[in-house]
Amino acid sequence: xAHTVGPNLFGVMGRKAGTVAGYEFKSKLKGSDITWTxxxxxKFLENPKPMxxxxxxxxxxxLANEADRANLIAFLKTQK
Numbered sequence: 001x002a003h004t005v006g007p008n009l010f011g012v013m014g015r016k017a018g019t020v021a022g023y024e025f026k027s028k029l030k031g032s033d034i035t036w037t038x039x040x041x042x043k044f045l046e047n048p049k050p051m052x053x054x055x056x057x058x059x060x061x062x063l064a065n066e067a068d069r070a071n072l073i074a075f076l077k078t079q080k
Contacts, residue, residue, distance in 0.1 A: 010079045012036050017051075027052050033049055045069045 001008045014037070015060040018030035029052055034040050044051050046069060047062045063069045 009076060012079070013038075013041065013069065013073070013077045041073050042066075042069050045072060 001010065001025045007025070012020075014035065015030050017034035017040075018025045018027070019035060032050070040055075045063045048060055052067075063072065064071045073075075
């Protein structure tokens with residue numbers, strides 16, 4: 001699908017953060033050493049602000065519930 005405010009999330013799991021064809025990243029994710037593993041995605045989903053300064057994700061407060069984070073990660077893994 002098309003990129004909108006942020007990049008399309010198909011295939012995000014296992015990909016290096018800040019990289020996807022056709023989307024220009026303007027955050028500190030671009031050039032970071034983050035790869036979207038389960039652990040990194042869980043950390044991001046719990047509290048994204050330290051990982052994404054300067055992006056539209058600043059308005060996302062995070063998911064406090066661990067089960068919600070695990071369910072979202074499981075869903076993202078199906079999007080290839």
